[in-house]
Amino acid sequence: MKIGLIGTGMLGNAIGIHLLHSGYQLTVFNRTSDKTIELEKNGACVVSTPKEVGENSDIVIIVVKDANAVNHVSFEKDGIVYGNHKGLIVCDMSTINPINSKNNAEKFSNHDISMLDTPVMGGPNVAINGELIMMASGNKNTFDSCKKLLDTIATKVFFLGESGTAHSIKLAMNLQITMLALAISEGITLTRGMNINPETFLEILNSTYFKTGMSENKAFKMIQDNFEPTFTLENLKKDINTISQASKSLGLELPMTKKAEEVYENAVKEGFGKLDYTGILAYLKKINKMV
Ligand SMILES: NC(=O)c1ccc[n+]([C@@H]2O[C@H](COP(=O)([O-])OP(=O)(O)OC[C@H]3O[C@@H](n4cnc5c(N)ncnc54)[C@H](OP(=O)(O)O)[C@@H]3O)[C@@H](O)[C@H]2O)c1
Numbered sequence: 324m325k326i327g328l329i330g331t332g333m334l335g336n337a338i339g340i341h342l343l344h345s346g347y348q349l350t351v352f353n354r355t356s357d358k359t360i361e362l363e364k365n366g367a368c369v370v371s372t373p374k375e376v377g378e379n380s381d382i383v384i385i386v387v388k389d390a391n392a393v394n395h396v397s398f399e400k401d402g403i404v405y406g407n408h409k410g411l412i413v414c415d416m417s418t419i420n421p422i423n424s425k426n427n428a429e430k431f432s433n434h435d436i437s438m439l440d441t442p443v444m445g446g447p448n449v450a451i452n453g454e455l456i457m458m459a460s461g462n463k464n465t466f467d468s469c470k471k472l473l474d475t476i477a478t479k480v481f482f483l484g485e486s487g488t489a490h491s492i493k494l495a496m497n498l499q500i501t502m503l504a505l506a507i508s509e510g511i512t513l514t515r516g517m518n519i520n521p522e523t524f525l526e527i528l529n530s531t532y533f534k535t536g537m538s539e540n541k542a543f544k545m546i547q548d549n550f551e552p553t554f555t556l557e558n559l560k561k562d563i564n565t566i567s568q569a570s571k572s573l574g575l576e577l578p579m580t581k582k583a584e585e586v587y588e589n590a591v592k593e594g595f596g597k598l599d600y601t602g603i604l605a606y607l608k609k610i611n612k613m614v
Pocket of ligand 1: 330331332333334335353354355358386387388389391392393395396416417418419443444445446447553554555558562
């Protein structure tokens with residue numbers, strides 16, 4: 324099976340390396356060409372348009388920043404649809420609004436291309452070993468024909484039915500990431516403000532029912548001011564904006580999301596966007612004038 328990959332940022336690059344190491348033939352495209360060098364060294368064929376990725380592949384995986392980027396590589400000049408051929412399937416692993424995703428599935432279907440929305444949980448560090456967690460929705464027959472590939476990328480794949488459902492759940496998942504990052508960052512800031520070593524706070528937190536993967540792992544990097552990105556703060560802000568739009572369109576009130584959106588937007592304005600999303604702690608340090 325020939326696989327295409329569009330978007331070789333942090334997550335796409337790791338997925339691509341894993342697919343090559345698992346024996347798949349891979350054709351890749353990225354808007355900025357130097358981000359394909361590592362994949363090329365590992366045996367990927369690099370092309371200069373999404374159209375060529377479509378032409379060379381049975382299944383194309385998209386892992387780009389946002390809905391605009393997905394639209395750009397899919398439907399605009401030299402997009403995937405212009406490389407269409409019989410049986411082409413698209414799996415979109417970018418995190419976008421479920422409404423956009425549903426529309427995209429329809430637009431692909433007008434070109435006889437079947438699209439699944441296949442967002443993932445987990446970063447490049449687990450993607451490199453095929454250990455993501457995936458949510459998938461769309462046509463069940465299409466899903467079945469991609470299952471082997473999706474099982475290579477993820478340890479668990481949840482099929483959720485109708486197109487857009489996977490992206491809806493992904494938004495609820497990223498809401499958890501947002502709140503956890505803020506809760507730990509404010510806990511650390513509070514203990515620091517009371518002249519208590521935040522390691523003590525984490526040690527006790529991790530002895531309780533309220534511990535999380537974040538408090539057991541990333542939090543220790545956070546208190547060392549290590550915000551090397553695996554998922555950038557600006558990309559999480561983009562997802563909070565999407566959660567906010569989605570909830571508004573449903574007439575839902577999510578007060579904590581509203582506040583989190585404001586905090587993350589200010590952090591991006593203050594120049595923290597390229598840090599890991601846990602760099603929200605560095606922003607709190609700044610606004611509290613902590614050295
Ligand atoms: N990192 C994670 O842990 C993680 C986990 C789950 C889901 N995700 C989601 O996966 C997607 C990619 O995340 P990432 O961490 O890999 O982000 P990233 O490192 O910022 O990479 C973003 C990718 O999107 C491309 N892109 C941006 N705007 C574009 C446009 N207008 N046209 C074409 N390509 C465009 C970038 O191309 P250039 O190189 O040219 O800028 C790059 O390949 C995002 O939707 C993110 O929310 C990430």
